[in-house]
Amino acid sequence: MTGLRSVLIANRGEIACRVIRTARRLGLRTIAVYSEADRRALHVALADEAHAIGPAAAAESYLRIDRILDVAKRSGAESIHPGYGFLSERPDFAEACAAAGIVFVGPPAGAIRAMGLKDAAKALVAEAGVPVVPGYHGARQEPDFLAAEAAAIGYPVLIKAVAGGGGKGMRRVALPEDFAAALEGAQREAQGAFGDPRVLVEKYVLSPRHVEIQVFCDAHGHAVHLFERDCSLQRRHQKVIEEAPAPGMPPEVRAAMGRAAVEAARAVGYVGAGTVEFIADGREGLKPDGFWFMEMNTRLQVEHPVTEAITGLDLVEWQFRVAAGEPLPLAQDDLAIRGHAVEARLYAEDPAAGFLPSTGRLRALDLPAGEGVRVDTGVRAGDTVSPFYDPMIAKLIAHGESRDQALDRLAQALGRTLVAGPKANVAFLKALAEAEEFRAGRFDTGFIDRNLDALTGRAAGLDPDAVRAGVEALVAAVAAPAPGRGSPWDRADGFQLGAGRRQAYPVLIEGEAREVVLAWPEGGGALAVEAGEGRGAAPVVVPTERGVLVVAGGRQVAIEPPDPFDVDLDHAGAGGTVKAPMHGRLVAVFVRPGERVTKGQRLAIVEAMKMEHALAAPADGEVTEVTAEAGAQVAEGARLISIRTEDDA
Numbered sequence: 001m002t003g004l005r006s007v008l009i010a011n012r013g014e015i016a017c018r019v020i021r022t023a024r025r026l027g028l029r030t031i032a033v034y035s036e037a038d039r040r041a042l043h044v045a046l047a048d049e050a051h052a053i054g055p056a057a058a059a060e061s062y063l064r065i066d067r068i069l070d071v072a073k074r075s076g077a078e079s080i081h082p083g084y085g086f087l088s089e090r091p092d093f094a095e096a097c098a099a100a101g102i103v104f105v106g107p108p109a110g111a112i113r114a115m116g117l118k119d120a121a122k123a124l125v126a127e128a129g130v131p132v133v134p135g136y137h138g139a140r141q142e143p144d145f146l147a148a149e150a151a152a153i154g155y156p157v158l159i160k161a162v163a164g165g166g167g168k169g170m171r172r173v174a175l176p177e178d179f180a181a182a183l184e185g186a187q188r189e190a191q192g193a194f195g196d197p198r199v200l201v202e203k204y205v206l207s208p209r210h211v212e213i214q215v216f217c218d219a220h221g222h223a224v225h226l227f228e229r230d231c232s233l234q235r236r237h238q239k240v241i242e243e244a245p246a247p248g249m250p251p252e253v254r255a256a257m258g259r260a261a262v263e264a265a266r267a268v269g270y271v272g273a274g275t276v277e278f279i280a281d282g283r284e285g286l287k288p289d290g291f292w293f294m295e296m297n298t299r300l301q302v303e304h305p306v307t308e309a310i311t312g313l314d315l316v317e318w319q320f321r322v323a324a325g326e327p328l329p330l331a332q333d334d335l336a337i338r339g340h341a342v343e344a345r346l347y348a349e350d351p352a353a354g355f356l357p358s359t360g361r362l363r364a365l366d367l368p369a370g371e372g373v374r375v376d377t378g379v380r381a382g383d384t385v386s387p388f389y390d391p392m393i394a395k396l397i398a399h400g401e402s403r404d405q406a407l408d409r410l411a412q413a414l415g416r417t418l419v420a421g422p423k424a425n426v427a428f429l430k431a432l433a434e435a436e437e438f439r440a441g442r443f444d445t446g447f448i449d450r451n452l453d454a455l456t457g458r459a460a461g462l463d464p465d466a467v468r469a470g471v472e473a474l475v476a477a478v479a480a481p482a483p484g485r486g487s488p489w490d491r492a493d494g495f496q497l498g499a500g501r502r503q504a505y506p507v508l509i510e511g512e513a514r515e516v517v518l519a520w521p522e523g524g525g526a527l528a529v530e531a532g533e534g535r536g537a538a539p540v541v542v543p544t545e546r547g548v549l550v551v552a553g554g555r556q557v558a559i560e561p562p563d564p565f566d567v568d569l570d571h572a573g574a575g576g577t578v579k580a581p582m583h584g585r586l587v588a589v590f591v592r593p594g595e596r597v598t599k600g601q602r603l604a605i606v607e608a609m610k611m612e613h614a615l616a617a618p619a620d621g622e623v624t625e626v627t628a629e630a631g632a633q634v635a636e637g638a639r640l641i642s643i644r645t646e647d648d649a
């Protein structure tokens with residue numbers, strides 16, 4: 001149908017699955033690649049054929065241009081779709097494909113390169129008449145010079161990595177005295193993430209809205225925009241919920257932004273799908289002179305489905321057509337917006353614990369589609385969310401006639417979503433979809449941070465319904481041990497059924513020792529667990545090797561019988577052991593053995609899944625041991641630093 005007969009998808013997860021779907025509909029043979037960790041992944045199962053390309057670490061598999069091209073040649077792939085992330089914005093990859101005679105389903109290498117460095121890209125589009133944020137986008141990097149530039153721009157300012165992406169190497173600075181420390185942090189993060197410590201400094205736009213324009217260009221000189229997406233609901237500069245169109249977008253601003261985006265694309269000779277990101281001053285609504293170019297992403301975006309929903313188009317199909325040399329299927333005047341669409345990124349992470357990434361096997365997974373709801377995922381129940389890649393589980397996309405209807409549908413879909421195993425942000429997303437201010441269209445990129453406690457439910461604490469359901473399931477397991485193995489509650493067989501009585505019962509809830517009260521009614525009858533007033537969400541109980549996971553209202557609680565051995569270990573270490581909170585890379589260690597530390601002092605920094613976590617001393621004392629060096633990969637729970645506390649002495 002497009003003239004292309006086959007495609008290798010140089011990616012994994014939901015985007016690989018999504019590309020395969022369209023490629024198959026267009027009649028292309030689909031070729032998957034996979035790392036050792038993905039041997040049984042969904043994208044491998046969906047493709048017509050699949051080839052191993054190396055170990056789990058992306059640097060040794062999904063980022064290996066040589067191995068991917070080798071598979072492409074061996075399998076006779078006529079084209080390569082890079083998805084997003086990984087190699088999608090690497091000009092050398094686009095060049096290597098061309099050199100091998102393979103069609104790269106993406107823009108020309110020159111366009112990727114031109115947009116790859118934020119400072120150069122800004123200069124380029126500014127020349128084409130596109131507004132850019134005031135700031136210093138030059139080459140000088142001395143701290144004093146940059147501080148002087150910041151002062152000239154006027155606080156607050158934003159420090160950004162020149163090579164940036166995904167919010168990395170970015171720091172907002174409100175006061176001149178904080179500039180030096182923020183600069184150092186941004187440079188370190190930029191060096192770690194991109195191997196390039198250079199930064200730029202720009203004006204921090206107040207009440208910022210992130211509004212981006214989807215553009216499409218063909219090789220025949222046609223260029224259109226497919227309207228905007230509003231991605232202002234962000235946490236740590238990462239998108240959480242995206243929608244199209246942008247709430248409160250006046251037609252003249254849409255036209256102005258669309259024009260500017262197309263100009264930016266034309267300025268670099270763009271071909272294919274791209275997104276031009278603007279930052280808008282949202283203090284008094286969107287204005288024709290109140291938006292500025294931030295960057296252009298030269299690939300398909302994670303949030304492209306909301307544009308597909310409101311335009312009724314398949315953007316991956318357009319990508320294939322353009323890559324095959326066809327002209328754009330539609331002209332600007334043929335395009336129109338139908339209804340409203342929202343997308344939520346469902347992540348394996350724990351919002352109540354600072355959004356720590358959460359890994360492990362998906363013991364239960366139910367992602368219900370419904371009227372107007374689309375689910376894009378790369379995993380099934382039983383699959384493992386590994387620490388090696390982005391821990392996104394799925395994207396839920398809801399489309400409706402109005403914004404309210406789309407958000408209602410999203411909230412309903414989230415209400416029916418079940419994830420057990422890794423913790424997930426289901427309840428957080430649902431709270432966002434239902435948040436009054438957001439529903440009213442009053443939000444900017446700071447909305448989530450300002451409302452964090454309410455949205456994460458951190459203040460709400462344990463749900464008694466969940467505790468009750470979990471303990472009842474554990475007690476039932478005692479009464480009827482699974483065949484062939486002892487009950488997980490072997491040690492806890494001290495109670496007998498009898499006359500009405502109550503008994504305090506020890507359990508571990510989320511690893512913490514607690515007591516619940518078991519009550520047997522007088523004269524027999526069902527056992528009841530007294531745990532307090534519930535919240536009315538029907539709990540789902542999922543057994544594990546050690547106990548149960550209870551999911552209620554989109555939140556998961558682990559309930560296990562007490563294990564004296566584990567508890568002792570924890571207590572022994574509690575005073576003076578600093579453990580890695582998750583799989584990740586140890587970025588910095590600030591202390592050495594023999595050094596005295598005080599409670600709360602920063603000891604080390606671990607980085608995982610695009611986030612830095614500072615590890616603090618749990619108590620006053622003396623460092624006795626440092627077991628890992630900066631740069632090392634560390635496993636979740638690994639002991640990193642030992643401290644002899646005053647109590648130990």
Ligand code: ADP
Nearest residue numbers: 164165166167168203204205208210237294445
């Ligand atoms: P990255 O490439 O790392 O994702 P971006 O330049 O796209 O970084 O910016 C990410 C987010 O940071 C934006 O969506 C916006 O929320 C915020 N941001 C970027 N520049 C500014 C600015 N000048 N003022 C205010 N917020 C900004």
